[in-house]
Amino acid sequence: MKLHEHFKIFLDDHVNLNSTRLSLLEDSVIAVENAVRALAWGPKIISFAPQGSWAHETIIKPQSGKPFDADLLVFVEAKASWTPRDYVNVLSTELGNLPVYDGKVRRFSHCATIEYAGERKIDVAPCVVNRLYTGQYEVCNRITDQFEASAPLAYTEWVKGKNSVAGGNDLKKVTRLLKYMRDIKGNFTCPSFLLTSLLGLQVYKSDRDSAHFSDLTTTLKTLVGRLDDWLQARPTVPTVQNPKLPQEDQASGWDQTQYVNFREKINLYRGWIDDAYAEPDRDESIGKWQRVFGENFAAGEAKRAAERVSETATSGALVLGSHFQDLVEMVKALGAAAVPAKLRQLPHVHRPTWRRAPEQHTIRVSAELRNGQYGNTVRAIQSAEPLQSGYWVRFNATGAHGIPLAADYKIQWRVTNTDKVAAQANALRGDFYPSDSGTTRSERLEYRGVHFVEAFLIRKRDNRLVGQSEPFFVVIE
Numbered sequence: 001m002k003l004h005e006h007f008k009i010f011l012d013d014h015v016n017l018n019s020t021r022l023s024l025l026e027d028s029v030i031a032v033e034n035a036v037r038a039l040a041w042g043p044k045i046i047s048f049a050p051q052g053s054w055a056h057e058t059i060i061k062p063q064s065g066k067p068f069d070a071d072l073l074v075f076v077e078a079k080a081s082w083t084p085r086d087y088v089n090v091l092s093t094e095l096g097n098l099p100v101y102d103g104k105v106r107r108f109s110h111c112a113t114i115e116y117a118g119e120r121k122i123d124v125a126p127c128v129v130n131r132l133y134t135g136q137y138e139v140c141n142r143i144t145d146q147f148e149a150s151a152p153l154a155y156t157e158w159v160k161g162k163n164s165v166a167g168g169n170d171l172k173k174v175t176r177l178l179k180y181m182r183d184i185k186g187n188f189t190c191p192s193f194l195l196t197s198l199l200g201l202q203v204y205k206s207d208r209d210s211a212h213f214s215d216l217t218t219t220l221k222t223l224v225g226r227l228d229d230w231l232q233a234r235p236t237v238p239t240v241q242n243p244k245l246p247q248e249d250q251a252s253g254w255d256q257t258q259y260v261n262f263r264e265k266i267n268l269y270r271g272w273i274d275d276a277y278a279e280p281d282r283d284e285s286i287g288k289w290q291r292v293f294g295e296n297f298a299a300g301e302a303k304r305a306a307e308r309v310s311e312t313a314t315s316g317a318l319v320l321g322s323h324f325q326d327l328v329e330m331v332k333a334l335g336a337a338a339v340p341a342k343l344r345q346l347p348h349v350h351r352p353t354w355r356r357a358p359e360q361h362t363i364r365v366s367a368e369l370r371n372g373q374y375g376n377t378v379r380a381i382q383s384a385e386p387l388q389s390g391y392w393v394r395f396n397a398t399g400a401h402g403i404p405l406a407a408d409y410k411i412q413w414r415v416t417n418t419d420k421v422a423a424q425a426n427a428l429r430g431d432f433y434p435s436d437s438g439t440t441r442s443e444r445l446e447y448r449g450v451h452f453v454e455a456f457l458i459r460k461r462d463n464r465l466v467g468q469s470e471p472f473f474v475v476i477e
Contacts, residue, residue: 419449
């Protein structure tokens, strides 16, 4: 499902840089521009311009505890006898001498960076104009002491032009979404400027008013699909030319290992996006979109669905003309058949992230009641058997007919709580956990409700999913 309303809320609340921070950034940039103009710096200043994510409107909210940054270009005339490192070094020194920026300025290869107490950073990069010929732009590398050709204004216009073709500003929104995904997953490397180019290259002139870009979710599906096709056709690190500066290879920072990993991840996430987009069940679709973008996506609806399982399941169930109090009472009276089939499709239940192997093995889960995590066994228990809180349950995974699993495999356990008591305790869980020992895991009985535990068999050599058990339902009175 497309879930437009949830994507809008998700962007506003978790992805986009909020208006307060944008205002602080804009105020800081104005102050920096005024400060640089007032410096006894050396080169004549022509103008200033934003660069990078800020200029392209793809800047995103930083992860917790990390600053966001913006790039500011200062266009200057060439100064006689100065080498490239002079522009960066002198600018950094003069800015650092100002009382307002005392202790806040650091110098990097191409810029002077002003850091605001871990909240935000502004990279001020000198760009020399018309040094050798009219229309020439060069940034300054103080490490190599070389001028480097640049086309910042033309590249920004290229990005904006691609966004206008996609319609609805959806290209820049998709870019933000994928940058957010990159940051929360942290398992692939792709600089923002390179990601911006790779996505922009997947938009063609013929796409204007195309159904492939009819809305944000469709645009996301289209662009990731095209990017995956483009990457799969290139098994080795490709050359990604700057569309406005052909001699610049924007992929030059990738090594083969980083590229192969990026290519693999985009292929994996393309499958997840297609799956979530095509899923007709709302709860299942939310869960699948959470697999892509994390638990913040549609978090409110996911929690409401989990805490309303009793209300949903018992609203039409009658015994002697009376409604059941909750799902626990219903299962106690009617047995495991009363457990709703959609319980496993609740949005907060994490979807598997392993690639599924063609061959699948039968996995069974058995359980025993214990009087402590490491206490004595009380008795064996059955799925959906009512139990008292305070005890522990040790689960064990085996193959068909109780055959022990080979050492070539490991078990990951999905432990899911449901209903109001667990929701109020912020303990709905639904995530994957390793075994405590071998193929067993122990869990404490705490929250009234119908919960479930499943075993996932993972092949160690290639991290493929080769088996999944039926849920073992845990009913806590």
